[in-house]
Amino acid sequence: MSMFCFQCQETAKGTGCEIKGVCGKNEVVAKLQDLLVYVTKGIADVVVKGEIDAKSISEVNHQVLKSLFITITNANFDEDAIEKQIVKMIDLRNQLKKQVSGVKLSDAAEFEVTDRASMLEKAAKVGVLSTENEDVRSLREMIIYGLKGMAAYTHHALNIGKENLDINAFIYKALAATMDDSLTADDLVALTLKTGEHGVSAMALLDEANTSKYGNPEITSVNIGVRKNPAILISGHDLTDLEQLLEQTQGTGVDVYTHSEMLPAHYYPAFKKYDNFAGNYGGSWWQQITEFETFNGPILFTTNCIVPPRSEEIRGRIFTSGASGYPGCSHIVPDENGKKDFTAIIEMAKKCKPPVEIETGNIVGGFAHNQVIALADKVVEAVKSGAIKKFFVMAGCDGRMKSREYYTSFAEKLPKDTVILTAGCAKYRYNKLNLGDIGGIPRVLDAGQCNDSYSLAVIALKLKEVFGLDDVNELPIAYNIAWYEQKAVIVLLALLSLGVKNIHLGPTLPGFLSPNVAKVLVEKFGIAGVGTVEDDIKLFMGE
Ligand code: SF4
Ligand code: SF3
Numbered sequence: 001m002s003m004f005c006f007q008c009q010e011t012a013k014g015t016g017c018e019i020k021g022v023c024g025k026n027e028v029v030a031k032l033q034d035l036l037v038y039v040t041k042g043i044a045d046v047v048v049k050g051e052i053d054a055k056s057i058s059e060v061n062h063q064v065l066k067s068l069f070i071t072i073t074n075a076n077f078d079e080d081a082i083e084k085q086i087v088k089m090i091d092l093r094n095q096l097k098k099q100v101s102g103v104k105l106s107d108a109a110e111f112e113v114t115d116r117a118s119m120l121e122k123a124a125k126v127g128v129l130s131t132e133n134e135d136v137r138s139l140r141e142m143i144i145y146g147l148k149g150m151a152a153y154t155h156h157a158l159n160i161g162k163e164n165l166d167i168n169a170f171i172y173k174a175l176a177a178t179m180d181d182s183l184t185a186d187d188l189v190a191l192t193l194k195t196g197e198h199g200v201s202a203m204a205l206l207d208e209a210n211t212s213k214y215g216n217p218e219i220t221s222v223n224i225g226v227r228k229n230p231a232i233l234i235s236g237h238d239l240t241d242l243e244q245l246l247e248q249t250q251g252t253g254v255d256v257y258t259h260s261e262m263l264p265a266h267y268y269p270a271f272k273k274y275d276n277f278a279g280n281y282g283g284s285w286w287q288q289i290t291e292f293e294t295f296n297g298p299i300l301f302t303t304n305c306i307v308p309p310r311s312e313e314i315r316g317r318i319f320t321s322g323a324s325g326y327p328g329c330s331h332i333v334p335d336e337n338g339k340k341d342f343t344a345i346i347e348m349a350k351k352c353k354p355p356v357e358i359e360t361g362n363i364v365g366g367f368a369h370n371q372v373i374a375l376a377d378k379v380v381e382a383v384k385s386g387a388i389k390k391f392f393v394m395a396g397c398d399g400r401m402k403s404r405e406y407y408t409s410f411a412e413k414l415p416k417d418t419v420i421l422t423a424g425c426a427k428y429r430y431n432k433l434n435l436g437d438i439g440g441i442p443r444v445l446d447a448g449q450c451n452d453s454y455s456l457a458v459i460a461l462k463l464k465e466v467f468g469l470d471d472v473n474e475l476p477i478a479y480n481i482a483w484y485e486q487k488a489v490i491v492l493l494a495l496l497s498l499g500v501k502n503i504h505l506g507p508t509l510p511g512f513l514s515p516n517v518a519k520v521l522v523e524k525f526g527i528a529g530v531g532t533v534e535d536d537i538k539l540f541m542g543e
Contacts, residue, residue: 003030004129006511007145008073009399009484014511023074024308031123032082033071035113037144038126039089040067042108044175046093050100054168060092061168062158068151068171069323073485074285074305078325083116106179138514139188140178142489145512146195147171149490152237152303153202153451155323159240159338162209170198189520196497199490203454207369210239215269216370217448222266223279224432225360227255230349233281233295235259235288236302237449239268241321241340245300246274248342254349257281257295259288260305261425264448267366280363281355284398284428292317294356298348301326304485305425317352319345363431365446367421369458378441380466383476387438388419390541391477393460394430395423395453395491397484403507404429407482409533411435411444415541419443421459424450424491426482453491457498472499478540479503480530483510496525506530 003025006016010023020026025033043064046052054061067085070076093109108126113119131137154167177183177191211217232254234242242258242265249256255278258265263280265271282291285305292299292309298317301324308326309315318329321340325331334340372379382388392414398404411420411430420430420443427446435443447455464472481492481503489510495503502525509518509529521527530536 002027004127005030006128007141007486009397009508009510010401011511014508016511025077028079028120029077029082031120031127032079032086034127035119035123036067036082036086036089037071038108038123039086039093040064041175041179042106042111043089043093043096044172045106045109045179046096046100047172048176049103049105050096052096052099054165054172057096060096061163061165062155063089063092064168064171065151065155065158066323068148069155069303070325072148072152072304072323072487074307075303075323076325077306077308078327078331080327081325081331083119086113086119108179134514135185135516136188138512138517139185139192141512142493142510142517143174143178143188143192143195145486145489146192146199146493147174147490149487150195150199150202152323152487153206153490156238156451157202157206157209159238159322160209160213162205162212164201164205167198167202167205170194185516192493193497195490196493196495199494200454200457200497202490203451203494206451207454210268211370214239214243214271217264217267217366217368218269218371219364220267220366221362221364222263223362224281225279226257226281226355226357227278228354229253229255229276229278230352230354231255231257231278231295231297232345232349233257233259233292233297233299233355234262234302235285235299236304236322236324237261237451238302238322239265240338241300241302242271244340245342245345246271246277249276249346250274252346252350254346257355259291259299260285260428261449262302263363264365264446264452267368267448282358284425286398286400291358294358296355297352298345300332300342300345317348359432361432363446364442365431365448367445367455368447368452369455369462372445372447372455372459373462375441376462376466378439380463382439382441387417388441389415389417389476391419391421391475392540393421393456393477393479393481394426395421395447395450395456396426396482396488397450398425398428398482399484399507401507404482406507406530406533408433410480410536413533413537415537416443419445421445421447421456421477423447423452423456424488429482450487450491453494457495460500461498473501480536480540481505482507502526502528504528504530504536
């Protein structure tokens with residue numbers, strides 16, 4: 001076996017990628033990512049055992065978030081960039097160690113490597129399979145994947161200047177705990193829920209960062225056709241990159257389109273003032289394989305999800321920033337004030353043909369908590385009158401597997417007196433269907449990106465209050481969530497920590513759940529997989 005990774009839904013055979021990632025990650029990238037996670041654990045060990053206050057180590061905090069983010073599925077395939085980050089983290093770790101004396105540190109805090117070969121040799125000993133007990137391994141990895149998602153959201157908030165040091169302190173504590181052999185399976189289950197709690201805080205922090213800077217999302221109709229100008233496509237989740245790109249493209253004759261998870265940027269009031277912010281191009285992340293061909297212009301990835309480009313021509317048009325990276329693609333780095341210079345992308349766009357139109361029409365979204373709560377009277381009335389029988393939270397990720405057609409069919413076949421609440425790129429399975437509305441309330445309410453699943457939780461808690469219920473599970477809300485990468489793991493853990501039960505998770509249950517851990521999730525939280533559309537609808541509707 002040359003590598004092992006089972007962190008995403010598309011993992012080979014549902015059990016683990018062992019030769020090459022289904023995502024395109026090769027053995028070297030996989031191993032370097034393992035080592036990057038390991039050195040962040042080493043830093044956590046130093047911080048926890050040395051009782052170092054997160055307040056005093058801001059650069060370390062930031063680099064830990066970035067390192068975890070780099071290892072998220074489809075974020076970074078660039079061996080050299082990951083190697084550089086490992087070197088940086090070892091250096092930070094060694095600086096940090098000078099503050100600590102008289103404690104025995106773990107190997108993760110002590111190891112040294114000299115070159116790529118020694119990194120790969122070390123990585124082979126510290127990956128996922130280095131934990132032998134499969135239940136402990138399963139719980140440790142579930143916590144680590146949750147932390148990766150949490151780190152991504154916290155990193156976005158940081159880019160907007162918002163921090164919550166309790167989250168950073170928790171990340172250290174939890175990372176260190178994943179190396180602690182004295183913890184029992186019960187301790188690790190408790191830590192999983194704690195991870196979920198901090199996931200709620202991370203999403204709330206990002207929500208506060210986004211809405212304080214860009215305003216509260218509002219109902220918006222987004223054009224999915226094209227204009228006649230050359231253009232740049234921006235993908236991923238980082239709104240600060242989008243803001244800077246929109247500023248720098250003003251008056252250049254270059255339009256900006258969103259792709260995949262960047263679509264919800266259109267819902268924020270602050271971006272509506274840019275007249276070259278043209279619309280959204282294409283569907284969810286995996287459709288980039290054909291959509292980048294017809295887009296014609298350069299593409300900026302601000303985060304995941306990158307699919308290895310099929311041609312040199314396309315690779316030459318891809319730029320990356322932040323935690324994302326791809327070999328051979330230009331990576332834009334910020335200056336010391338966080339400013340990024342996108343001139344190279346804009347100049348390239350000017351020489352490219354305008355995008356080819358692949359569809360026409362509009363998508364309506366912008367139903368984050370503030371907007372939905374503004375409509376609360378209407379929603380509550382519709383529930384009381386029986387016009388709305390049930391809400392279906394269908395947030396999460398999309399993916400390539402054919403089995404995900406389930407979600408399109410599920411949305412189509414749901415009774416007409418139901419409403420879908422969505423967030424994340426899962427929505428592309430049904431957001432272009434004409435599902436109609438109920439007394440003016442659209443049957444698909446899109447709150448935004450995957451992190452805006454937080455909005456769905458806020459909405460549920462508000463409804464619980466309005467209806468005077470004691471338990472969020474008494475609401476007429478069912479959860480049928482699609483997952484793919486580790487941000488969906490933190491969303492799931494966040495919902496569990498809020499007491500939400502009976503979540504259905506698909507299209508397949510995570511390969512990283514051992515049979516015993518899966519059993520705990522089923523027994524304690526009522527987690528279930530998906531069946532056939534017809535059976536599941538009957539089950540959810542209580543028929
Ligand atoms: Fe496989 Fe997913 Fe890991 Fe990629 S991220 S190597 S597809 S499990
Ligand atoms: Fe999608 Fe990658 Fe997860 Fe932010 S863009 S939800 S998969």
